[in-house]
Amino acid sequence: MIKFTREILTLDISKEQFKKEKNDALMFAIKSGQVIKPEELNQMAKSKLINEKVSEFANHLRENQINILPIGRPYVSILENNENLKANIHLIRYDLEEILKFDLKSVKIDFKENFPSDQLLNDVWEDFRKKRPVYKDVLDRDIIEQDIVLVDLLATKDGQTIHKQDHIKLQAKKSDTFSINNELIGKKLGHEFSFNDPENVFWTVKIISAQIVEVEELTEANFEPMIEENINTIQELRNEFESNIKKEFAGRELLRFFDEYVYKLIEENQIDVAQEVIDETINNLAQREMNPNGLLANIDSLKNIDMQNPMHVEFIQSATFYAKRSVITEFVFKAIKEAVEIIPTQEILENELKFINKTINNRSENEIKFTPDKVMDILTKHMYVIELVRMFNPNLAQQFETLLRFK
Numbered sequence: 001m002i003k004f005t006r007e008i009l010t011l012d013i014s015k016e017q018f019k020k021e022k023n024d025a026l027m028f029a030i031k032s033g034q035v036i037k038p039e040e041l042n043q044m045a046k047s048k049l050i051n052e053k054v055s056e057f058a059n060h061l062r063e064n065q066i067n068i069l070p071i072g073r074p075y076v077s078i079l080e081n082n083e084n085l086k087a088n089i090h091l092i093r094y095d096l097e098e099i100l101k102f103d104l105k106s107v108k109i110d111f112k113e114n115f116p117s118d119q120l121l122n123d124v125w126e127d128f129r130k131k132r133p134v135y136k137d138v139l140d141r142d143i144i145e146q147d148i149v150l151v152d153l154l155a156t157k158d159g160q161t162i163h164k165q166d167h168i169k170l171q172a173k174k175s176d177t178f179s180i181n182n183e184l185i186g187k188k189l190g191h192e193f194s195f196n197d198p199e200n201v202f203w204t205v206k207i208i209s210a211q212i213v214e215v216e217e218l219t220e221a222n223f224e225p226m227i228e229e230n231i232n233t234i235q236e237l238r239n240e241f242e243s244n245i246k247k248e249f250a251g252r253e254l255l256r257f258f259d260e261y262v263y264k265l266i267e268e269n270q271i272d273v274a275q276e277v278i279d280e281t282i283n284n285l286a287q288r289e290m291n292p293n294g295l296l297a298n299i300d301s302l303k304n305i306d307m308q309n310p311m312h313v314e315f316i317q318s319a320t321f322y323a324k325r326s327v328i329t330e331f332v333f334k335a336i337k338e339a340v341e342i343i344p345t346q347e348i349l350e351n352e353l354k355f356i357n358k359t360i361n362n363r364s365e366n367e368i369k370f371t372p373d374k375v376m377d378i379l380t381k382h383m384y385v386i387e388l389v390r391m392f393n394p395n396l397a398q399q400f401e402t403l404l405r406f407k
Contacts (some may be wrong), residue, residue: 002098002271004071006090013085021045046085048078051205057089069094071327071332075276092274099335102271105391107264111257113396118251121242127254128241132218138210143187145173152206162201165371167208169357221364243358250403251382258385262332266324267385271331275322281323283318289315336384344379348406353377
């Protein structure tokens with residue numbers, strides 16, 4: 001079994017040091033006009049001392065990150081918290097020599113790919129052809145729901161630019177929670193407007209143009225060549241349409257392969273996962289399930305977990321699996337990276353961004369997630385998984401490369 005390492009750093013603050021930190025916290029509170037309780041003062045001082053040590057620890061790990069795989073964040077165990085402060089700060093990691101011991105080909109996986117049949121492609125094409133979306137320019141009215149809006153986005157926080165994207169398409173949509181898509185409704189063409197989101201990020205949005213989507217049956221009579229896409233016939237349009245379908249299927253199948261691989265690793269118990277990581281995942285996920293419809297309905301603390309309750313057992317099992325899957329996913333990517341170095345070319349990145357803008361942005365509410373850096377990260381991971389596939393089935397790996405347009 002591949003073993004993790006638990007590195008422990010002990011924080012031992014004397015009574016005098018702890019008292020000084022509390023005095024500093026009190027002076028800061030007085031200067032800023034805060035009214036602070038003794039227990040809050042104690043917590044502020046404790047948090048500052050621990051956070052400083054955690055930062056030192058994290059910097060040390062970053063310097064050695066090439067040779068290790070840190071998992072999660074540094075975990076803190078308070079040992080004493082009275083007049084003095086004593087705590088253990090520990091981090092879970094896998095050392096490079098353990099990672100290199102792992103044989104990526106040792107997993108017993110029997111994956112059967114499921115690419116679209118010719119019949120399915122024909123059926124999907126015919127459905128598209130009979131209900132083809134046609135985009136017509138909005139000229140003399142405000143933006144309404146369902147319009148496809150071309151915008152420039154700029155997001156800043158504390159005076160710093162944190163997101164900038166030009167000429168992306170967003171669909172105007174109503175929503176119960178905050179969304180830029182909702183903010184577009186009622187705005188005028190060429191209008192520039194600003195607002196703060198719930199996380200106090202300041203957004204500036206410039207509307208460049210908008211289109212309305214209408215549906216019509218595509219025929220030879222109404223087909224118009226698509227000059228920018230170099231599509232001059234209905235057959236060429238069908239070829240691209242089917243190529244896009246195959247690409248999306250291939251992406252899903254590649255993900256399914258990786259999911260099956262990781263599941264088998266968990267099942268075979270080849271990689272040891274620290275209990276701290278599992279416990280933290282259980283704590284984080286519990287908050288989502290402590291509601292009338294959740295697996296932990298009618299309890300407000302993990303102390304009240306009842307292992308005779310099937311729903312509670314299901315929660316613990318699913319949270320444990322989720323923790324192991326997250327850790328093992330990181331481990332496998334690190335192991336592949338040690339075996340082969342992959343950097344997607346600029347051409348592949350640009351083609352993927354064009355594909356996303358043409359096929360995904362027009363139907364997703366989360367388009368602004370697809371920044372070039374994010375897409376580059378996704379492409380890199382896809383290529384790493386293809387290298388994993390190649391270890392088991394070189395022909396299938398080549399199919400993935402072709403369908404995903406990496407070759």
